[in-house]
Amino acid sequence: MRALSPRIYLITGAALLALLGLTIAAAYINLGPMNTAVAMTISLTKAALIMLFFMHVRYSKSLLWIFVGAGFFWLSIMLVLAMSDYMSRGWS
Amino acid sequence: MPSLALPVEHQFDDAGQQREAATLGMWVFLSTEILFFGGMFLAYTAYRYTYPQAFAEASRQTLIAFGAVNTAVLLISSTVMAFAVRAASKNRRALLGLLLLGTAGLGALFLIIKGFEYAHEIKEHLLPGSRFYTNASDPKHVELFFSIYWVMTGVHALHVTIGVVLIVFFAFRAWFTNAFLNRDTPVELLGLYWHFVDIVWVFLFPLIYMIDRHS
Amino acid sequence: MTTATLQPGPSPTTRSEPTYLNVRTTISSWLLTTDHKRIAILYMVSITLFFFIGGAAAALMRLELLTPQGELVTSETYNKLFTIHGVVMVWFFLIPSIPTVLGNFLLPMMIGGRDVAFPKINLASWYLFMAGGLFTVFSIVTGGVDTGWTFYTPYSSTYANGHVIAMATGIFIAGFGSIATGLNFIVTTHTMRAPGMTWSRLPLFVWSLYATSVILVLATPVLAILLALLALERGFGVGIFNPAIGGDPLLFQHLFWFYSHPAVYIMILPGMGVVSELIPCFARRKIFGYHFVAYASIAIAVLGFLVWGHHMFVSSQSIYAGMIFSVLSFMVAIPSAIKVFNWTATLYKGSILFATPMLYALGFVGLFTIGGLTGLFLAALAVDVHVHDTYFVIAHFHYIMVGGMVMAYLGGLHFWWPKISGRMYPERLARLAALTIFAGFNLTFFPQFILGYLGMPRRYHVYAPEFQVLNVLSSAGASILAIGYLLPLAYLLWSWRYGKIAPSNPWRATGLEWTTPSPPPKDNFEITPVVTTEPYQYDPEAAELEAHA
Numbered sequence: 001m002r003a004l005s006p007r008i009y010l011i012t013g014a015a016l017l018a019l020l021g022l023t024i025a026a027a028y029i030n031l032g033p034m035n036t037a038v039a040m041t042i043s044l045t046k047a048a049l050i051m052l053f054f055m056h057v058r059y060s061k062s063l064l065w066i067f068v069g070a071g072f073f074w075l076s077i078m079l080v081l082a083m084s085d086y087m088s089r090g091w092s
Numbered sequence: 093m094p095s096l097a098l099p100v101e102h103q104f105d106d107a108g109q110q111r112e113a114a115t116l117g118m119w120v121f122l123s124t125e126i127l128f129f130g131g132m133f134l135a136y137t138a139y140r141y142t143y144p145q146a147f148a149e150a151s152r153q154t155l156i157a158f159g160a161v162n163t164a165v166l167l168i169s170s171t172v173m174a175f176a177v178r179a180a181s182k183n184r185r186a187l188l189g190l191l192l193l194g195t196a197g198l199g200a201l202f203l204i205i206k207g208f209e210y211a212h213e214i215k216e217h218l219l220p221g222s223r224f225y226t227n228a229s230d231p232k233h234v235e236l237f238f239s240i241y242w243v244m245t246g247v248h249a250l251h252v253t254i255g256v257v258l259i260v261f262f263a264f265r266a267w268f269t270n271a272f273l274n275r276d277t278p279v280e281l282l283g284l285y286w287h288f289v290d291i292v293w294v295f296l297f298p299l300i301y302m303i304d305r306h307s
Numbered sequence: 308m309t310t311a312t313l314q315p316g317p318s319p320t321t322r323s324e325p326t327y328l329n330v331r332t333t334i335s336s337w338l339l340t341t342d343h344k345r346i347a348i349l350y351m352v353s354i355t356l357f358f359f360i361g362g363a364a365a366a367l368m369r370l371e372l373l374t375p376q377g378e379l380v381t382s383e384t385y386n387k388l389f390t391i392h393g394v395v396m397v398w399f400f401l402i403p404s405i406p407t408v409l410g411n412f413l414l415p416m417m418i419g420g421r422d423v424a425f426p427k428i429n430l431a432s433w434y435l436f437m438a439g440g441l442f443t444v445f446s447i448v449t450g451g452v453d454t455g456w457t458f459y460t461p462y463s464s465t466y467a468n469g470h471v472i473a474m475a476t477g478i479f480i481a482g483f484g485s486i487a488t489g490l491n492f493i494v495t496t497h498t499m500r501a502p503g504m505t506w507s508r509l510p511l512f513v514w515s516l517y518a519t520s521v522i523l524v525l526a527t528p529v530l531a532i533l534l535a536l537l538a539l540e541r542g543f544g545v546g547i548f549n550p551a552i553g554g555d556p557l558l559f560q561h562l563f564w565f566y567s568h569p570a571v572y573i574m575i576l577p578g579m580g581v582v583s584e585l586i587p588c589f590a591r592r593k594i595f596g597y598h599f600v601a602y603a604s605i606a607i608a609v610l611g612f613l614v615w616g617h618h619m620f621v622s623s624q625s626i627y628a629g630m631i632f633s634v635l636s637f638m639v640a641i642p643s644a645i646k647v648f649n650w651t652a653t654l655y656k657g658s659i660l661f662a663t664p665m666l667y668a669l670g671f672v673g674l675f676t677i678g679g680l681t682g683l684f685l686a687a688l689a690v691d692v693h694v695h696d697t698y699f700v701i702a703h704f705h706y707i708m709v710g711g712m713v714m715a716y717l718g719g720l721h722f723w724w725p726k727i728s729g730r731m732y733p734e735r736l737a738r739l740a741a742l743t744i745f746a747g748f749n750l751t752f753f754p755q756f757i758l759g760y761l762g763m764p765r766r767y768h769v770y771a772p773e774f775q776v777l778n779v780l781s782s783a784g785a786s787i788l789a790i791g792y793l794l795p796l797a798y799l800l801w802s803w804r805y806g807k808i809a810p811s812n813p814w815r816a817t818g819l820e821w822t823t824p825s826p827p828p829k830d831n832f833e834i835t836p837v838v839t840t841e842p843y844q845y846d847p848e849a850a851e852l853e854a855h856a
Contacts (some may be wrong), residue, residue, distance in 0.1 A: 003178045003181045003182055004178065006175065006178070009171055009174045009175055009178070010171070012171070012174075013167065013168065013170070013171030013174075016167045016170075016171075017164060017167055017168075020160070020163055020164060020167060023297070023298055023302070024156075024160055024302070027298065027302035027305045027306065028305050028306050029306055030306040030307070031306075035302075035304070035306065036303075039298035039299075039302060040295075040298070042298075043294050043295050043297075043298060046167075046291075046294045047291045047294055047295070050170060050287050050290060050291055050294070051287070051291070053174070054170055054171075054173070054174040054283070054287045055283070055284055055287045055288075056280075060115075063116070063497065064115070064116070064119055067116070067119045067120060067123060068119060068122075068123075070123055070521075070525070071122065071123030071124075071125075071126035071127065071525070072126060074123075074126075074127060074130075074525045074612065075126055075127060075130040075133070077612055077613065078127075078130060078131075078134055078529070078565050079130075079133070079134055079137060081613065081615075081616065081628070081631070081632075082134055082138065082561045082565070083137060083138065083141065084625070084627070084628045084631060085557070085561070085616065085624050085625045085628035086138050086141050086142065086625075087141065087625075088625040088626075088627040088628055089625040091625070091627060101426075102421065102422070102830075103415075103420065103421045103422035103423065103424065103426060103499070104424075104499075105835075109498055109499070112498050113424040113425075113494050113495075113497075113498040113499070116493075116494045116497060116498060117424065117425060117490055117491075117494045120490045120493055120494065120524055121490060123524060123525065124486055124490075124524050124525070124527070124528045125528070127525055127526070127528040127529050128528035128529070128531060128532050129532070130528075130529065130532075131528075131529045131532035131533055131536075131562050131565075132532060132536075134558070134561065134562065135536075135547055135558055135562075138555065138558055138561075139553070139554075139555075139558075142553070142555070143553060146553075220544060220545045220546060221543065221544035221545070222544065232551070232552040232553050233552065233553045235546070235552045236546070236547070236552050236553045236554060239545045239546055239547050239552075239554075240547065242545060243536065243539060243545060243547065247532075247535075
């Protein structure tokens with residue numbers, strides 16, 4: 001694995017901490033139902049930064065991207081289909 | 093003159109193939125971990141959807157300051173770990189050992205802070221079971237939240253603990269043996285594990301601590 | 308170097324180098340082996356043992372069901388029997404069977420490699436399997452569990468007596484063995500193929516193992532966390548599924564079936580892979596539609612994750628979710644049907660040899676088709692309301708698991724037996740056993756379709772008297788089936804010592820594994836093969852000419 005320049009790691013780390021601050025700040029503002037969406041979006045961004053730069057996914061073969069994506073994709077299958085039950089129980 | 097690196101294992105044709113296989117194997121393992129934690133995320137989602145008020149109220153009883161500090165601790169530890177992996181790739185064994193120890197130290201700090209939180213919650217009768225007690229308006233469903241809280245943070249803390257132990261072990265190997273001379277793949281894989289544990293917490297933090305802090 | 312030799316190779320007695328069997332023969336050389344072939348043998352012995360444990364439970368059940376009253380065992384004991392049967396057969400026989408025995412033995416050889424990617428993890432997977440088995444057997448002998456293999460809450464989490472936690476722990480540990488196997492196979496297939504072995508030249512057995520491995524690594528972790536949550540609730544009162552605090556029993560079922568439905572594809576895909584090897588060889592024809600079969604395996608693996616709710620149609624799942632799962636369940640039948648069509652088309656104008664492996668393969672195609680079609684009945688909401696939890700469901704999945712999977716396992720075992728052991732099994736006795744199994748199987752399970760349709764519920768040992776005749780037929784069939792299974796156990800063991808010495812390629816099959824001696828040396832190939840041809844280069848004209856020469 002070729003070593004990345006320290007700057008990339010430092011900037012990524014700083015960005016992560018900044019996003020953490022944003023997460024906390026946003027939690028105290030009333031955005032109604034958007035609060036959760038905002039929080040999850042920021043979390044996804046943090047996760048993406050960690051994966052791309054700390055875990056070197058950005059510099060890896062595309063096969064690895066497929067494997068990374070597969071886990072999340074399958075998790076989303078579980079969540080979406082199971083929640084389709086919970087969310088439609090009250091209908092009619 | 094000691095050999096510069098451990099030989100390639102017999103089933104592989106060359107070091108490149110061995111490295112590719114090891115990295116792919118680690119990512120497959122991390123995918124299994126996504127699904128392992130994922131089951132608990134489904135439980136959380138289903139119950140939060142069904143009992144939104146109780147979950148919001150229960151979330152307000154968690155110690156957000158501790159959670160926030162812990163998140164920062166893990167994010168910094170991931171940064172340190174990234175530098176450790178870089179040191180390994182440059183064969184700087186002393187620095188590698190130091191950075192690994194730093195990562196482990198931050199991981200241990202996470203566990204200590206978590207320990208304080210847990211102690212507080214036990215004192216406040218928020219441990220699920222016969223001793224659970226809350227004067228919230230919907231105590232049963234608050235207990236459900238805390239069941240999920242304890243299980244999710246507990247399983248996560250278990251993963252952190254395993255990580256800390258492995259990292260300390262690797263730090264000593266880096267200092268006292270040639271294990272990582274021209275052989276940084278194990279350190280990189282350990283780094284992948286540690287970053288994954290960090291990612292799980294990045295999702296857990298807002299879901300547990302900040303369902304509704306603005307009402 | 309080409310992929311195939313149609314001539315039988317040298318017999319083991321004229322070879323000079325040692326085989327994987329005799330290279331070292333101490334006990335520790337077996338228990339600490341990292342050779343994928345020896346690990347396959349370790350698994351083979353273990354799963355055979357578990358098969359007969361699960362079979363014993365079934366035998367007791369079928370004995371009990373000879374009479375409408377519960378005369379042989381109490382209700383509680385009966386509940387424990389079907390739990391043992393389900394748990395042991397699913398997790399300690401069916402799920403490991405073909406992947407850990409035939410897959411472990413053949414995958415590296417079929418791709419031209421020396422071993423799997425992580426041989427030590429491979430050995431660890433066997434120890435995990437055995438440790439899990441130990442916990443499960445402990446749970447059985449200390450009184451058993453009566454929840455059914457499905458462990459539904461809140462019964463299993465709160466009210467059941469018995470060693471639920473021990474059994475759950477056993478399955479949890481064995482699950483990590485499964486994950487290790489799947490991980491190994493995925494990485495091996497991606498990174499260790501011999502030069503020239505492109506994905507399109509892989510034997511279909513490898514494609515099916517790959518698809519199986521994807522399911523293994525993505526589904527099993529969900530079962531693992533579920534069992535952990537169950538143990539925590541039962542042991543420590545952490546009530547995630549406890550209705551008293553708002554917990555939802557259906558959450559358990561969602562998580563359970565999210566794993567357990569893909570698990571049935573873990574069980575059947577390798578069997579389909581074996582059949583895809585057997586039919587071309589014994590019809591002397593290239594497989595019809597190679598890419599269709601290959602991609603169908605992947606499609607089954609993916610679609611199989613989208614249908615789990617069809618186990619919960621009458622559990623108070625939302626009817627709208629039920630409709631979605633019903634439609635998806637119809638769709639998952641399509642790739643399986645494609646495979647059946649392709650196998651049938653492969654037979655057309657072939658030069659069929661009814662050797663024992665082919666008997667099992669043909670039996671598979673017919674019985675799997677019946678089982679699969681009855682799955683479509685169950686996928687229809689309106690039908691399922693009536694036959695859910697009846698013997699119709701039991702017959703459905705036994706047609707697939709026993710009529711399909713077990714026959715595929717036996718077919719594969721017979722096909723590759725010369726390669727594994729260096730010996731031929733006795734062909735005529737083996738054909739008799741195959742026919743006995745086929746007859747016994749159908750007599751056992753066809754009446755159960757009728758019983759279920761007429762309304763006999765499953766998991767009951769007491770039933771209405773008008774069901775007795777069909778139950779007696781079923782139990783009679785079971786006794787024939789049992790004899791049928793004991794025959795291969797006996798003659799395969801016998802052949803290990805006394806069977807005819809096998810040549811390299813007794814079936815004149817294609818595939819890299821047949822270019823090695825029988826049994827193979829420890830590192831499989833003397834020099835790494837280079838692949839230049841497509842798989843299944845069978846030629847019916849040449850076979851005809853040889854037959855008339």
